[in-house]
Amino acid sequence: MVIKIFFFSILIFTVSGLSQTDWVRWEKVEYSYEKPNRFRQRDYSFDTESASGFIAKSAVNTYWYFFSELDGDNCPYSPSCSAFFVQSAKETNIFQGTLMFFDRFTRDYNIYKRYEHYPRVKDGHYYDPVSLYTLDEDKIEYIPPSVLIKK
Amino acid sequence: MKITELLFFFMLFTSVNPAQTKDFDFSSPINIKKFADFLFCDRDYLRAALEYERLISSEVKDTLLFKIALSYSIIGDYPFAIKYFGKIPYSSSYINEAQLELIKTHYLMNDYYGVRSFYNNSFIKEANKYQLEGNKLFNFSYLFTKDELPSKEKFLSPFNLSEKDEISEYYDWKQDPLYKSSTIAGIMSAIIPGSGKMYVGEIGDGIVAFITTTVFSFIAYDNFKAGHNTRGWIWAGVAALFYGGNIYGSVAAAQVHNAKITFEFNDGLNVFLQKNNYYTPAYGFCDEK
Amino acid sequence: MVFVMKSNYIIFLIILFECTLFAQNSFDEQFNLTKKLYSDENYFDTVTELKRLLFFNPNSEYIYSAYETIGKSYKQGAKFSDAIRYFTLAEINALSVDEIYNSRIDIIRVNILRRTTDRAFKLLDSLEADIRFNDKIDEINYWRGWAFIFADDWENAAVTFAGIDSTIELTVLAKKVDDDLYSVSFAKTISYIIPGAGQIYTGEYISGLLSLGWNILWGYLTIKSFIDERIFDGIVIANFLWLRFYRGNLQNAEKFAKEKNLIISNKAMNYLQFEFKGLKP
Numbered sequence: 001m002v003i004k005i006f007f008f009s010i011l012i013f014t015v016s017g018l019s020q021t022d023w024v025r026w027e028k029v030e031y032s033y034e035k036p037n038r039f040r041q042r043d044y045s046f047d048t049e050s051a052s053g054f055i056a057k058s059a060v061n062t063y064w065y066f067f068s069e070l071d072g073d074n075c076p077y078s079p080s081c082s083a084f085f086v087q088s089a090k091e092t093n094i095f096q097g098t099l100m101f102f103d104r105f106t107r108d109y110n111i112y113k114r115y116e117h118y119p120r121v122k123d124g125h126y127y128d129p130v131s132l133y134t135l136d137e138d139k140i141e142y143i144p145p146s147v148l149i150k151k
Numbered sequence: 152m153k154i155t156e157l158l159f160f161f162m163l164f165t166s167v168n169p170a171q172t173k174d175f176d177f178s179s180p181i182n183i184k185k186f187a188d189f190l191f192c193d194r195d196y197l198r199a200a201l202e203y204e205r206l207i208s209s210e211v212k213d214t215l216l217f218k219i220a221l222s223y224s225i226i227g228d229y230p231f232a233i234k235y236f237g238k239i240p241y242s243s244s245y246i247n248e249a250q251l252e253l254i255k256t257h258y259l260m261n262d263y264y265g266v267r268s269f270y271n272n273s274f275i276k277e278a279n280k281y282q283l284e285g286n287k288l289f290n291f292s293y294l295f296t297k298d299e300l301p302s303k304e305k306f307l308s309p310f311n312l313s314e315k316d317e318i319s320e321y322y323d324w325k326q327d328p329l330y331k332s333s334t335i336a337g338i339m340s341a342i343i344p345g346s347g348k349m350y351v352g353e354i355g356d357g358i359v360a361f362i363t364t365t366v367f368s369f370i371a372y373d374n375f376k377a378g379h380n381t382r383g384w385i386w387a388g389v390a391a392l393f394y395g396g397n398i399y400g401s402v403a404a405a406q407v408h409n410a411k412i413t414f415e416f417n418d419g420l421n422v423f424l425q426k427n428n429y430y431t432p433a434y435g436f437c438d439e440k
Numbered sequence: 441m442v443f444v445m446k447s448n449y450i451i452f453l454i455i456l457f458e459c460t461l462f463a464q465n466s467f468d469e470q471f472n473l474t475k476k477l478y479s480d481e482n483y484f485d486t487v488t489e490l491k492r493l494l495f496f497n498p499n500s501e502y503i504y505s506a507y508e509t510i511g512k513s514y515k516q517g518a519k520f521s522d523a524i525r526y527f528t529l530a531e532i533n534a535l536s537v538d539e540i541y542n543s544r545i546d547i548i549r550v551n552i553l554r555r556t557t558d559r560a561f562k563l564l565d566s567l568e569a570d571i572r573f574n575d576k577i578d579e580i581n582y583w584r585g586w587a588f589i590f591a592d593d594w595e596n597a598a599v600t601f602a603g604i605d606s607t608i609e610l611t612v613l614a615k616k617v618d619d620d621l622y623s624v625s626f627a628k629t630i631s632y633i634i635p636g637a638g639q640i641y642t643g644e645y646i647s648g649l650l651s652l653g654w655n656i657l658w659g660y661l662t663i664k665s666f667i668d669e670r671i672f673d674g675i676v677i678a679n680f681l682w683l684r685f686y687r688g689n690l691q692n693a694e695k696f697a698k699e700k701n702l703i704i705s706n707k708a709m710n711y712l713q714f715e716f717k718g719l720k721p
Binding site: 021022025026027028029031032033034035037039066069070071072073074 | 481483484487514516517518519522553590647650651654684685687688689690691692695698699702703705706709710712713
Binding site: 020022023024025096098099100101102103105106107109110111112113132133134135137140141142144 | 195196197198225227354356358359360363393395397399400402403406407409411413414415
């Protein structure tokens with residue numbers, strides 16, 4: 001019943017969306033002829049001030065350069081497992097980040113009904129952000145799997 | 152003589168066809184209003200509101216204010232909607248509708264405490280034609296917040312017979328919201344790896360967690376048994392991280408599960424309110440055409 | 441009597457003159473206002489004022505231009521579906537064959553710009569098949585060339601532009617881009633044979649060599665395990681390491697070729713958008 005209701009609400013939103021062009025004052029848009037580059041770009045920069053973030057990032061950068069860039073796209077999630085590790089360590093601490101990373105590992109190996117669990121990002125990866133797992137309930141923003149994430 | 156007649160007919164003709172009058176005034180209040188009404192009924196609400204606003208200085212009519220406020224409410228500019236609904240004078244025939252719309256606007260802003268405090272200070276609470284609707288909206292707001300619910304009888308009293316079953320279902324759901332306890336999930340996974348995940352409904356994750364923890368533990372045990380102590384400790388460390396990660400993950404999974412339950416419940420409530428148009432009436436501003 | 445007649449006649453003329461003058465002026469002024477708003481890039485208000493003009497004077501001689509300008513305004517705001525809706529209204533209200541043609545080209549240009557090129561090609565084909573537009577073949581082909589560009593088909597774009605006399609610059613550009621593009625299938629094929637070769641072909645030398653290195657290492661360890669009769673080790677290394685890096689090598693060859701191609705075509709697109717002086721979608 002809940003699912004049905006949810007789809008109904010999406011339908012209402014889409015239908016009303018058709019007449020909304022002028023509901024906000026719009027300006028000229030410089031519409032680019034270029035196609036967006038959707039290839040996954042790694043961010044090798046060290047933009048962290050905490051020691052645990054620095055350690056995690058060094059390990060991840062080495063892993064990315066010598067392994068991950070070369071063994072293909074094996075992670076079904078966005079952010080990828082290694083990026084998830086860096087972000088977790090940054091948002092919490094290296095200990096909690098490690099636990100979150102091993103939990104993510106478990107989810108990585110579970111191929112059962114993923115499409116019912118996670119929303120998709122435009123490039124096809126399942127969206128599984130760090131904010132869901134920091135144990136801070138206020139940070140949890142539940143997004144249903146039917147939503148397409150635009151990042 | 153003939154020419155004078157011709158002249159007369161010519162002038163008559165030009166005066167009855169407004170589009171061809173010699174000096175058509177696009178900015179006259181009557182023409183602004185005509186155009187604004189057209190835009191309003193064409194669902195071009197922002198333009199309609201902007202046109203109606205041009206008339207406010209020349210004529211303050213509550214219909215005008217009400218339509219501006221309604222336009223802003225529909226396009227999602229709630230601060231402006233509140234501003235204009237609030238401008239409608241108490242003496243206006245639209246005051247009850249405006250107050251009802253203000254409650255709706257608070258709903259649209261997800262401001263459920265605002266719904267209640269506004270209702271408590273409004274005329275709607277006193278006897279008038281929207282008293283029942285106001286009461287329904289007031290009670291309904293408790294389904295969105297963590298506050299204690301009023302008694303079921305009191306809660307259901309303003310709703311019609313046809314609505315009572317559905318509302319009663321929502322009430323019961325809110326009383327006992329099928330949440331999973333994160334503590335229980337954590338403890339279960341501490342006793343049997345993966346069982347906490349299964350408890351929150353993540354069967355696949357639970358199985359994987361159980362397999363990884365037991366397999367790595369077994370490898371560690373096997374190495375210790377064979378006297379490979381270093382390797383044994385490495386595998387034991389990996390097993391411990393999977394074990395700890397799973398307990399952590401079970402607690403987190405319970406929280407995510409509960410967030411999902413809340414989201415779907417609130418989504419259901421919103422659909423119910425939308426279907427009933429937040430108990431606001433249809434105004435028929437565009438009906439006569 | 442003659443004098444009276446004459447004076448009446450003169451008054452009549454003056455009133456007639458004024459009536460036509462003012463009738464023209466009110467709507468002309470409104471139309472000129474919208475032109476000014478449009479040239480000031482104030483597109484939202486352009487639409488408002490044109491809607492006002494159309495509301496009060498729905499049968500005027502401006503109807504085609506009004507709908508067309510509304511369409512153009514929406515196009516400037518990248519509201520392409522609305523743009524097409526109003527260009528279609530312009531076409532419905534067109535008073536001449538030229539206006540029909542122009543509004544259809546407007547629709548085609550929006551379809552090119554938002555990369556719904558299949559639709560653009562269909563519309564171009566129908567324009568070409570219409571005998572009324574036989575003298576416009578070069579122009580139709582010009583937009584077809586642009587549609588090929590936005591469909592990432594630089595080869596056909598070059599061929600199409602080559603068939604028109606006045607488009608040497610576009611022909612040369614399209615041909616150059618087509619020549620510069622890497623062959624994705626070639627990159628993948630050579631990486632099948634020698635891991636890392638496809639990456640080296642696209643200029644990613646370090647990645648190519650690292651890939652080759654991993655594949656040699658895991659290949660060696662796999663074969664050695666089998667020679668030493670450590671079958672389980674052999675299967676594990678082959679499956680979890682060699683195959684993984686071999687597949688990664690193929691994915692990278694394809695990814696690099698596609699990414700480099702995107703950079704090349706985007707550079708050309710950037711030139712077309714900001715440097716090219718001719719007509720653009």
